């Protein structure tokens with residue numbers, strides 16, 4: 001795709017039939033018409049978000065890298081935001097990155113607790129052993 005076009009959200013909404021199916025994902029416009037029949041998740045779900053912002057639907061499924069590669073091949077342009085257009089749906093992206101960082105800090109915290117707990121247990125064991133040896 002050498003010529004990257006710009007589409008307003010209004011233009012995208014007109015492409016909402018099986019034969020002419022556009023979808024917005026992360027503020028880019030994809031022409032899914034050729035892929036509808038091949039979609040492993042079925043055509044229904046694609047038709048549901050046809051002409052709309054499918055970012056959340058796409059991200060919620062947790063599509064593979066392969067799916068993202070296919071998506072790149074379907075790219076036809078960028079979204080041109082007009083005043084009054086809804087905000088880009090970056091929800092899924094933002095929440096997944098924040099939740100993964102939450103999970104990350106929780107993981108580190110848990111790791112620290114296990115390490116410190118282990119160290120205390122080891123110390124207590126050594127202490128008891130030395131007490132026993134003294135008797």
Ligand code: HEM
Pocket residue numbers: 023030032035039040041042045046049054057058061062063064065066067068070071074
């Ligand atoms: C043009 C956009 C899309 C492309 C290129 C695409 C591509 C794919 C691919 C390649 C798979 C196979 C599994 C994987 O590799 O992740 C898949 C599975 C799936 N997709 Fe999509 N998808 C798109 C949009 C959507 C949307 C908007 C939905 C809405 C919910 C959706 C729902 C699903 C579901 C539910 C599966 C799982 C099917 C199963 O494992 O039984 N997909 N998709």
